[in-house]
Amino acid sequence: MRTFIKSWIPxxxxxxxxxxxxxxxxxxxxxxxxxxxxxxxxxxxxxLPEYFNFASDVLDEWARLEKDGKKPANPAFWWVNxxxxxxxxxxxxxxxxxxKAANVLSEACGLQRxxxxxxxxxxVPEWWLLNVACMRxxxxxxxxxxxxxxxxxxxxxxxxxxxxFVTDDERAPAVESVLPGSQFLKSKLIVGKGSRxxxxxxxxxxxxxxxxxxxxxxxxxxxMVVYFTSGTTGFPKMVLHTQSSYGIGFASxxxxxxxxxxxxxxxxxSDTGWAKSAYGSVFGxxxxxxxxxxxNMPLFKPEVVGETLSRYPITTFCTAPTAFRMLVQHxxxxxxxxxxxxxxxxxxxxxxxxxxxxxxxxxxxxxxxYGQSETVGLCANIKGMKIKPGSLGKPLPPYDxxxxxxxxxxxxxGKEGTIAIRVHPTRPFCMFSGYLDDPEKxxxxxxxxxxxxxxxxxxxxxxxxxFIGRDDDIINSAGYRIGPFEVESALIEHPAxxxxxxxxxxxxxxxxxVKAFIVLAPAFVSHDRxxxxxxxQEHVKKVTAPYKYPRKVEFVxxxxxxxxxxxxxxxxxxxxxENVKKEQK
Numbered sequence: 001m002r003t004f005i006k007s008w009i010p011x012x013x014x015x016x017x018x019x020x021x022x023x024x025x026x027x028x029x030x031x032x033x034x035x036x037x038x039x040x041x042x043x044x045x046x047x048l049p050e051y052f053n054f055a056s057d058v059l060d061e062w063a064r065l066e067k068d069g070k071k072p073a074n075p076a077f078w079w080v081n082x083x084x085x086x087x088x089x090x091x092x093x094x095x096x097x098x099x100k101a102a103n104v105l106s107e108a109c110g111l112q113r114x115x116x117x118x119x120x121x122x123x124v125p126e127w128w129l130l131n132v133a134c135m136r137x138x139x140x141x142x143x144x145x146x147x148x149x150x151x152x153x154x155x156x157x158x159x160x161x162x163x164x165f166v167t168d169d170e171r172a173p174a175v176e177s178v179l180p181g182s183q184f185l186k187s188k189l190i191v192g193k194g195s196r197x198x199x200x201x202x203x204x205x206x207x208x209x210x211x212x213x214x215x216x217x218x219x220x221x222x223x224m225v226v227y228f229t230s231g232t233t234g235f236p237k238m239v240l241h242t243q244s245s246y247g248i249g250f251a252s253x254x255x256x257x258x259x260x261x262x263x264x265x266x267x268x269x270s271d272t273g274w275a276k277s278a279y280g281s282v283f284g285x286x287x288x289x290x291x292x293x294x295x296n297m298p299l300f301k302p303e304v305v306g307e308t309l310s311r312y313p314i315t316t317f318c319t320a321p322t323a324f325r326m327l328v329q330h331x332x333x334x335x336x337x338x339x340x341x342x343x344x345x346x347x348x349x350x351x352x353x354x355x356x357x358x359x360x361x362x363x364x365x366x367x368x369x370y371g372q373s374e375t376v377g378l379c380a381n382i383k384g385m386k387i388k389p390g391s392l393g394k395p396l397p398p399y400d401x402x403x404x405x406x407x408x409x410x411x412x413x414g415k416e417g418t419i420a421i422r423v424h425p426t427r428p429f430c431m432f433s434g435y436l437d438d439p440e441k442x443x444x445x446x447x448x449x450x451x452x453x454x455x456x457x458x459x460x461x462x463x464x465x466x467f468i469g470r471d472d473d474i475i476n477s478a479g480y481r482i483g484p485f486e487v488e489s490a491l492i493e494h495p496a497x498x499x500x501x502x503x504x505x506x507x508x509x510x511x512x513x514v515k516a517f518i519v520l521a522p523a524f525v526s527h528d529r530x531x532x533x534x535x536x537q538e539h540v541k542k543v544t545a546p547y548k549y550p551r552k553v554e555f556v557x558x559x560x561x562x563x564x565x566x567x568x569x570x571x572x573x574x575x576x577x578e579n580v581k582k583e584q585k
Contacts, residue, residue, distance in 0.1 A: 054247035055135035056215040063091035081296040099213035101133035109187040113138035120144040138216040145273030154178035220244035230483030238436035249430025250283035253377035262289035268318040275373040302330035313339040321350040322478035328357040347479035352389035408448020420450035478510040490543040496524040503573040516550035
């Protein structure tokens with residue numbers, strides 16, 4: 001594989017600079033040798049390389065080309081914050097610093113190849129160093145959103161059996177509070193200026209670490225990263241990706257949906273805990289030799305986004321549909337974006353009116369894409385193709401995306417069904433290996449010859465895919481996937497709650513919000529409902545991540561149930577959506 005990469009990147013430079021955008025009838029670009037390689041693997045014409053490592057086979061090759069003057073003078077990484085601080089790394093500097101970080105993990109933390117590390121950090125430069133350092137050492141990285149509570153952290157430590165936890169000063173107390181139940185944890189690494197008892201300080205260790213490090217020789221199918229994803233009937237599942245599924249698979253996402261070249265600077269606002277960060281802040285840009293731009297925004301502020309896009313030479317911008325809704329409400333026409341040329345979004349539905357307003361205010365289209373934690377980019381509106389407002393675009397290679405029925409048969413164009421990926425007779429290599437330690441749930445994702453996404457949709461006569469909604473009860477609020485089971489479990493812990501059911505409720509800004517239907521315990525029936533609502537909301541914020549709390553609460557006498565006693569969330573959800581739509585009229 002290393003020989004292939006070395007020959008591929010110089011060719012890729014010419015391909016990516018080429019203005020040619022030749023389309024075939026099935027919407028697969030014919031100009032890319034990269035996609036041809038992927039399709040050959042997916043079609044069984046070529047095998048996956050036995051060995052592959054993104055750090056040595058891709059990042060170090062860009063560093064070599066950079067040093068030889070064969071790559072545009074663009075940094076690999078550019079970080080800023082509200083205080084005016086900046087960090088810029090070339091690919092060569094990224095390589096050197098990540099080698100130091102690799103030695104810290106191996107020597108100071110005592111970690112070995114295959115060990116797992118949970119990293120819960122905001123958008124700080126060290127998070128990117130840890131990503132690359134884990135690749136170099138063969139250590140499995142488990143990112144987590146910085147909003148995780150102590151209960152969330154304990155579950156992740158116990159489920160993953162992680163041997164190291166990396167976080168900052170603000171979140172360290174939550175980790176310390178669950179240490180008695182974290183029997184697998186061997187070391188704790190803190191990112192910050194100060195010291196903390198029982199913790200190793202990453203900054204101090206990097207200052208004395210050697211940059212002499214030999215990258216491990218990882219196999220293509222070796223584990224690389226795990227993302228926790230919410231479920232409807234249990235706690236989050238662990239989505240496992242290999243060195244090749246992410247390290248090679250994101251080339252189509254970066255090249256086609258993100259439309260990146262080595263001259264581009266990409267800003268993706270995603271939280272570091274989500275798979276979206278892998279899409280637009282690590283693999284997508286770096287496999288194309290682009291610069292990853294980061295603004296350490298603790299909270300999303302439209303005025304900060306406008307000023308940042310005006311001040312810095314950002315060419316590609318990605319944020320969630322909810323954020324785009326906030327931006328157009330702020331009116332982006334007051335700003336000038338001299339470098340911006342490509343905007344993308346994903347993670348939730350994009351309203352056609354938001355797309356139209358953004359176009360009016362900035363002169364730019366928004367190219368919606370679609371993927372999951374279990375995949376790389378599945379569908380996208382590629383630059384140069386007709387955008388149908390509200391659609392997810394067309395399938396990206398090498399995926400064969402279809403709409404299927406309950407028996408696994410492909411349905412006709414225009415008919416609703418489940419969005420699915422063909423996995424038989426050949427499973428695309430750029431998919432997850434499975435849910436770690438959960439073969440039953442992994443097997444449940446296959447229906448006939450297809451992997452089922454759990455999303456409902458239709459495909460029109462031209463091959464565009466349209467999202468309808470979830471097959472299950474997952475709530476997608478401003479791009480955050482929230483499993484009702486977790487919120488219900490938190491509510492039941494409160495003495496006032498006898499029963500609880502959680503569903504989505506439509507919202508003009510977030511798309512969906514969490515709504516809880518609650519049956520009160522007898523002793524609390526006469527309590528003030530307004531005060532009780534606030535108390536329950538605060539309780540959920542403390543027990544689980546704050547973004548999961550129910551923004552709407554309705555107290556009911558009972559919950560609809562099946563004859564076997566199972567709560568019918570679908571009945572509540574249908575009624576809720578119908579009532580809100582009526583109110584809006």
